Amino acid sequence: TQLLEQSPQFLSIQEGENLTVYCNSSSVFSSLQWYRQEPGEGPVLLVTVVTGGEVKKLKRLTFQFGDARKDSSLHITAAQPGDTGLYLCAGGGYSWGKLQFGAGTQVVVTP
Amino acid sequence: EAGVAQSPRYKIIEKRQSVAFWCNPISGHATLYWYQQILGQGPKLLIQFQNNGVVDDSQLPKDRFSAERLKGVDSTLKIQPAKLEDSAVYLCASSLDGGRTEAFFGQGTRLTVV
Numbered sequence: 001t002q003l004l005e006q007s008p009q010f011l012s013i014q015e016g017e018n019l020t021v022y023c024n025s026s027s028v029f030s031s032l033q034w035y036r037q038e039p040g041e042g043p044v045l046l047v048t049v050v051t052g053g054e055v056k057k058l059k060r061l062t063f064q065f066g067d068a069r070k071d072s073s074l075h076i077t078a079a080q081p082g083d084t085g086l087y088l089c090a091g092g093g094y095s096w097g098k099l100q101f102g103a104g105t106q107v108v109v110t111p
Numbered sequence: 112e113a114g115v116a117q118s119p120r121y122k123i124i125e126k127r128q129s130v131a132f133w134c135n136p137i138s139g140h141a142t143l144y145w146y147q148q149i150l151g152q153g154p155k156l157l158i159q160f161q162n163n164g165v166v167d168d169s170q171l172p173k174d175r176f177s178a179e180r181l182k183g184v185d186s187t188l189k190i191q192p193a194k195l196e197d198s199a200v201y202l203c204a205s206s207l208d209g210g211r212t213e214a215f216f217g218q219g220t221r222l223t224v225v
Contacts, residue, residue, distance in 0.1 A: 042202050099144065101146075
């Protein structure tokens with residue numbers, strides 16, 4: 001059972017379109033991290049959000065952490081084929097900070 | 112800065128055989144994780160070390176899986192005996208200080224049990 005629920009599971013869009021991926025949980029996290037994973041590689045960190053209500057922008061990517069620190073969203077503007085990949089959210093616990101992942105959203109951007 | 116190193120990259124074994132994976136984390140990283148990623152799923156935490164002590168191994172199938180991190184640096188993960196359902200990518204990651212800091216991942220070891 002995944003502690004973090006990601007939706008949708010799969011998203012296929014055309015280049016130039018916008019998309020949003022969601023990450024929800026019933027648990028409170030000290031931090032929420034977003035990773036992108038390409039085939040045959042390990043996940044690579046995109047951003048870490050730690051404050052409830054926090055919004056971070058990374059070029060065309062916008063990340064938001066919910067006020068209650070239980071959910072997050074990733075929005076991509078004007079998607080490009082290079083954005084194709086598996087997007088994973090991961091929640092960091094308190095104390096020693098166990099890091100647990102959602103099942104991921106597979107994003108495919110076609111030219 | 113060198114990344115997380117894992118070996119081997121690929122391994123094919125028959126069921127009931129044993130296998131071991133090796134991980135060298137980033138220098139100075141106190142926390143080391145082993146994750147299992149089954150095709151189409153997110154990584155599942157198997158075990159987390161803080162230096163050479165185990166912080167969490169609640170999802171490690173201890174009847175067949177074992178892991179150690181001697182001297183708080185390198186780590187090995189062993190499966191004995193392997194089952195078909197153990198086919199997955201085994202990812203090692205390290206971070207400075209648990210889930211509050213970025214985890215850096217190795218490329219993983221793809222295990223196929225036939």
